[in-house]
Amino acid sequence: MKKIITSLMLAFSVYDGYSQTEKETDSIVETAINALDEIVISKKKVLYTQKSDRLVFNVENSIVSEGGTALDVLSRAPGVVVSQDGDLSIRGQQGVAVMINGKLTQLSQKELANYLKATTSSNIKQIEVITNPSSKYDAAGKAGIINIILKKPNSSGLKGTAFASYGRGRKNRTNSGFNLNYNKDKWGVFGNYSYTFRGEEEHKQFNQTQYTSLTHQEIASTNHQTSITDEPLTSNNFKVGTQYEVSPKTNLEFYVDAKIGRYENMADGTNKVFNTSNQPIFDALTYNDSKEKWNDYTYAFSGTHKFNDEGKNMIFDFEYETSKFKSNQFQSADNTANATVVNDRRGYIPSQLKVFTGKVDFVNPFKEKQSIEWGFKASIKNNDNPSVYEYYENNQWLIDFNSTNHFEYNEQIYAAYANYKYQLEKLNIQAGLRSEYTAINIDQKTLNEEHKDDYLKWFPSLSLKYEFTSNHSAHASYSKRINRPSQFDLNPFRFYDDSFNYSQGNPNLIPEITHAMEIGYAWKSNFMASLYFNSTKDVFTEVYNYNPDTNTTVTTQINVDKSYNYGVNITNTSELSKWWSVNTLFNVFENKFMGQILNSNTIDPIMTINLSVQNSFTITETLKAEGNAQYQSKSNLGIYQRDGFFDFSIGISKQVLAKKGNIKLNFTNVFNTNNFYIKSAVAQTTIDKRYDLDNRIATIAFTYRI
Numbered sequence: 001m002k003k004i005i006t007s008l009m010l011a012f013s014v015y016d017g018y019s020q021t022e023k024e025t026d027s028i029v030e031t032a033i034n035a036l037d038e039i040v041i042s043k044k045k046v047l048y049t050q051k052s053d054r055l056v057f058n059v060e061n062s063i064v065s066e067g068g069t070a071l072d073v074l075s076r077a078p079g080v081v082v083s084q085d086g087d088l089s090i091r092g093q094q095g096v097a098v099m100i101n102g103k104l105t106q107l108s109q110k111e112l113a114n115y116l117k118a119t120t121s122s123n124i125k126q127i128e129v130i131t132n133p134s135s136k137y138d139a140a141g142k143a144g145i146i147n148i149i150l151k152k153p154n155s156s157g158l159k160g161t162a163f164a165s166y167g168r169g170r171k172n173r174t175n176s177g178f179n180l181n182y183n184k185d186k187w188g189v190f191g192n193y194s195y196t197f198r199g200e201e202e203h204k205q206f207n208q209t210q211y212t213s214l215t216h217q218e219i220a221s222t223n224h225q226t227s228i229t230d231e232p233l234t235s236n237n238f239k240v241g242t243q244y245e246v247s248p249k250t251n252l253e254f255y256v257d258a259k260i261g262r263y264e265n266m267a268d269g270t271n272k273v274f275n276t277s278n279q280p281i282f283d284a285l286t287y288n289d290s291k292e293k294w295n296d297y298t299y300a301f302s303g304t305h306k307f308n309d310e311g312k313n314m315i316f317d318f319e320y321e322t323s324k325f326k327s328n329q330f331q332s333a334d335n336t337a338n339a340t341v342v343n344d345r346r347g348y349i350p351s352q353l354k355v356f357t358g359k360v361d362f363v364n365p366f367k368e369k370q371s372i373e374w375g376f377k378a379s380i381k382n383n384d385n386p387s388v389y390e391y392y393e394n395n396q397w398l399i400d401f402n403s404t405n406h407f408e409y410n411e412q413i414y415a416a417y418a419n420y421k422y423q424l425e426k427l428n429i430q431a432g433l434r435s436e437y438t439a440i441n442i443d444q445k446t447l448n449e450e451h452k453d454d455y456l457k458w459f460p461s462l463s464l465k466y467e468f469t470s471n472h473s474a475h476a477s478y479s480k481r482i483n484r485p486s487q488f489d490l491n492p493f494r495f496y497d498d499s500f501n502y503s504q505g506n507p508n509l510i511p512e513i514t515h516a517m518e519i520g521y522a523w524k525s526n527f528m529a530s531l532y533f534n535s536t537k538d539v540f541t542e543v544y545n546y547n548p549d550t551n552t553t554v555t556t557q558i559n560v561d562k563s564y565n566y567g568v569n570i571t572n573t574s575e576l577s578k579w580w581s582v583n584t585l586f587n588v589f590e591n592k593f594m595g596q597i598l599n600s601n602t603i604d605p606i607m608t609i610n611l612s613v614q615n616s617f618t619i620t621e622t623l624k625a626e627g628n629a630q631y632q633s634k635s636n637l638g639i640y641q642r643d644g645f646f647d648f649s650i651g652i653s654k655q656v657l658a659k660k661g662n663i664k665l666n667f668t669n670v671f672n673t674n675n676f677y678i679k680s681a682v683a684q685t686t687i688d689k690r691y692d693l694d695n696r697i698a699t700i701a702f703t704y705r706i
Helices: 002-017 070-074 109-118
Strands: 033-036 039-042 048-050 054-057 080-082 088-090 096-100 124-130 144-150 157-168 172-184 187-198 201-211 219-230 233-247 250-274 280-306 313-335 345-367 370-393 396-399 405-423 427-444 449-467 472-483 494-498 501-504 512-523 527-547 552-577 580-597 600-603 607-618 623-632 635-637 640-642 645-656 661-668 676-682 685-692 697-705
Touching: 070 080, 070 109, 070 124, 088 096, 088 144, 109 187, 109 233, 109 250, 109 280, 219 280, 280 494, 313 494, 345 494, 370 494, 527 580, 527 676, 527 685, 580 635
Parallel strands: 096 144, 501 552
Antiparallel strands: 033 039, 048 054, 054 124, 080 088, 124 144, 157 172, 157 697, 172 187, 187 233, 201 219, 201 685, 219 250, 233 250, 250 280, 280 313, 313 345, 345 370, 370 396, 370 405, 405 427, 427 449, 449 472, 472 512, 494 501, 512 527, 527 552, 552 580, 580 600, 580 607, 607 623, 623 645, 635 640, 640 676, 645 661, 661 697, 676 685
């Protein structure tokens, strides 16, 4: 009888421990183990946790994610799609804000892609996909926010992990490192280090057809480009810090975070142009070499203070980031078809970023079941980007004044918010308002031109949740968000990918404004369905223009009148048996663009299906396996249409060394079907780009808990 009563008490304690509110369990997924009289009851770690405003992907519980990079993990996060250039989208919508441990990153798209490639998945605890953030969060990111939560041990004494992995695709990939912390009494110190080498080989094709008229009846010329790239990336990332408990109510923390790396892109290719009679009029062997280096240092000081035991508290966070980036480029083409000569090109593109961020947040419970969150934030950014391009002519290097430019960008954002929460018997209400003032100063030093702009925007948010019973609930939410153009989007000078393709910023770009709405239903934590609708004004759209005289294509961005993104999202978690559980995520969406885009009034919308199925198998107590499949049908990304893709990955893990060690073996993109194929037809030109990605990787990884 004693054992029966004890078992019932333990079962209740486990159930109660996992019946907390969403606020209490945000960003926390652990294995619960309660032991008494040699009776142990445990709850299995889960891969996904679905909440009313976010989907939590517990990376540390994923076998196939081990040994990869943060960008690899994001490409397998449900609802998230990563482009060939590392651009992110959620539910088919571009414009995603990325946070690291709740802090908004200030890097450009290219710098962020390099950082994510250089961050090992072994350091990632969770990824939160927040589709409708409250006013407490920055208003940036029209599609929502991705919050990458890194591991941080907090046990007393000396604790930590060491890890190493080796992977092979077309090239070798390795990463290794450790996480350590030591806590005693009121003091604690922590640190981590990781070394990453990522070899990568991409196969690319770029086909372009130029027509004599907008009807596309007669071909004027065709252009066919190919390349095979070798892209080694090496990074050394480390973080050291300390924390101190000033009193039972006050804690302080200071840390230094460093990211040092280099990346090279060497590409051998061809470039052929055919006339109307399909005769070659240009035939070149091409070579491009881009060497990039960066070092980024962040100094952060933060703290918390509890005013009382009723939940009134304050959190402050101050951060200074300085980053230096340097890119040296060389591009050449040897034409054998005729006497047309293509000059060799080289570029020197340094960039220095300085960012100061400070914020203070307060929580004030002022009545029973009522509270208000409020706070302030300031962000001051300076980016200095002097670039020099040269071309080789008459046995000497000459400055290309069409590309050479000294561009300085200054941005200040000041924000204040208030977020009210009210918990009735069955109804939870959360309403907030955020205000952000933005001031921008663009200094084109080369042209001696200066452009200033400032604006004040208000961002309301509202969420409702009604619990019919303990197992059934419904929710609805609304938020207004903004997506500002980056300094690179605004810089009108040229950035060459090779001798025949370059991008150019548009100083006339204005921010996108999005209104997002969602309603949904949930049954326990097993099933959730939602309908969502997003409306965006002044949406960014990439466009291109081909010049047949110089055989060059220029890419830039423009504002289109508006776009709509709408769909249905369904999440289901099932335990088919004690040893087999399945997580299924199903999303159907459509993007519709309205406005004048290069002589076209609309882009035909495409209904897209995204399906992700994750299977977890418990073979024995120490042996587990995983099989993940993701499929997405055709979708449109502005003027581009992306072909459907399929990804299937498998993995197995084995606990060793008295369960302190873990060996994982995984194989991603088993059938080599996850590639990036896009095409477009605007004005008198059609484009077909095919990227055969290097993402079929076999990896073996080892982790040891100290």
